Amino acid sequence: MALAKEEIQARVAAIPVPGGGTLGSRDMVRALQVDGATVRFVIEAPDAATAATLEPVRQAAVAAVQEMAEGLTVSAVLTAHGAAPAAPAPPSLKVGRHPTPQAGPAPVAGVDRILAIGSGKGGVGKSTVSSNLAVALAKAGRRVGLLDADIYGPSQPRMMGVSKRPASPDGKTIIPLQAHGVTMMSIGLMVDPEKAVVWRGPMLMGALQQMLTQVAWGELDVLIIDLPPGTGDVQLTLCQKTHVTGAVIVSTPQDVALLDARKAMDMFKTLNTPLLGLIENMSTFYCPHCGEETQIFGHGGVAHEAERLGVPFLGALPIDLDTRLSGDAGAPVALGDGPVAEAYAALARRFIDGGMA
Numbered sequence: 300m301a302l303a304k305e306e307i308q309a310r311v312a313a314i315p316v317p318g319g320g321t322l323g324s325r326d327m328v329r330a331l332q333v334d335g336a337t338v339r340f341v342i343e344a345p346d347a348a349t350a351a352t353l354e355p356v357r358q359a360a361v362a363a364v365q366e367m368a369e370g371l372t373v374s375a376v377l378t379a380h381g382a383a384p385a386a387p388a389p390p391s392l393k394v395g396r397h398p399t400p401q402a403g404p405a406p407v408a409g410v411d412r413i414l415a416i417g418s419g420k421g422g423v424g425k426s427t428v429s430s431n432l433a434v435a436l437a438k439a440g441r442r443v444g445l446l447d448a449d450i451y452g453p454s455q456p457r458m459m460g461v462s463k464r465p466a467s468p469d470g471k472t473i474i475p476l477q478a479h480g481v482t483m484m485s486i487g488l489m490v491d492p493e494k495a496v497v498w499r500g501p502m503l504m505g506a507l508q509q510m511l512t513q514v515a516w517g518e519l520d521v522l523i524i525d526l527p528p529g530t531g532d533v534q535l536t537l538c539q540k541t542h543v544t545g546a547v548i549v550s551t552p553q554d555v556a557l558l559d560a561r562k563a564m565d566m567f568k569t570l571n572t573p574l575l576g577l578i579e580n581m582s583t584f585y586c587p588h589c590g591e592e593t594q595i596f597g598h599g600g601v602a603h604e605a606e607r608l609g610v611p612f613l614g615a616l617p618i619d620l621d622t623r624l625s626g627d628a629g630a631p632v633a634l635g636d637g638p639v640a641e642a643y644a645a646l647a648r649r650f651i652d653g654g655m656a
């Protein structure tokens with residue numbers, strides 16, 4: 300089977316939509332991915348009411364692709380973009396300035412809780428866990444915001460499948476984006492990454508302050524902040540300027556990652572930010588063919604560390620191909636209903652039951 304992505308894209312784009320036009324002409328197809336014999340894509344409706352009428356269209360699109368070749372596995376997810384109006388004008392708000400003096404830590408208007416998701420080093424899956432936890436909490440009925448504060452390597456726009464620059468109609472307030480039931484914002488959507496890499500501490504601090512005080516977050520039960528890895532200016536500013544409910548550390552089971560994670564935990568302790576718990580990512584691998592469990596990076600290291608430190612162990616998430624593919628395709632795995640989505644649903648439940656979300 301060697302179907303070109305363009306052929307599949309064209310086939311999906313030709314599916315008619317109630318009310319006139321096609322999935323293509325109404326610009327509803329997102330994140331189409333072809334990986335061997337597996338095809339995935341997202342159908343994005345402009346709002347939840349339209350999405351509710353599109354299930355037959357989703358089924359027709361899946362069937363149409365399936366007919367293109369034998370042995371294809373096709374999955375399509377239906378999402379709503381929320382009621383965000385089209386941007387009336389290009390944003391005139393400039394992000395990246397020196398911070399405004401502020402007396403002490405301040406709350407974010409309308410936001411009940413702020414969770415900082417950190418890690419000792421990059422690549423442990425902090426952004427993956429943040430986006431999936433946000434989606435799982437939204438699925439459980441919570442009002443969730445997600446702020447990608449990783450200026451040097453913003454990954455939430457890709458993981459949540461959004462790329463348009465948020466609008467600032469009045470030049471003062473930024474209207475956040477909506478994706479998969481989550482209100483989201485990324486510093487990366489507002490600044491030219493090539494300029495941002497030369498920013499010094501104060502510019503970063505100013506940009507983060509703007510993300511917290513000038514974005515119209517609305518009423519949220521919880522705002523999840525995906526921090527850059529390590530222990531730098533962004534972490535420092537966040538904890539000093541904002542009432543952070545608590546920090547959650549994501550780590551892989553290897554000792555070296557844990558060693559780094561300990562540094563991150565020490566930093567939050569020094570900043571008087573409560574450590575709400577640890578999450579182990581890439582914990583165990585279940586072979587999709589035989590179901591055998593393999594502990595690629597070892598297993599249980601994070602639970603053991605949590606016990607040693609006397610902080611809650613919040614959960615373990617397996618290393619899983621779908622998690623990576625769905626993240627790359629802009630539709631987090633937690634949106635679906637497989638075993639990993641269930642693991643995220645359980646994690647979300649733990650946060651809700653513990654009053655953390």
Ligand SMILES: Nc1ncnc2c1ncn2[C@@H]1O[C@H](COP(=O)(O)OP(=O)(O)OP(=O)(O)O)[C@@H](O)[C@H]1O
Nearest residue numbers: 421422423424425426427581617618619622623626
């Ligand atoms: N449980 C998992 N199973 C499989 N792949 C995973 C898992 N968690 C994360 N990944 C993949 O690992 C890579 C790194 O993940 P991610 O970007 O979430 O890490 P990060 O800690 O946020 O890194 P950084 O801080 O450098 O952005 C991504 O390609 C992601 O899809």
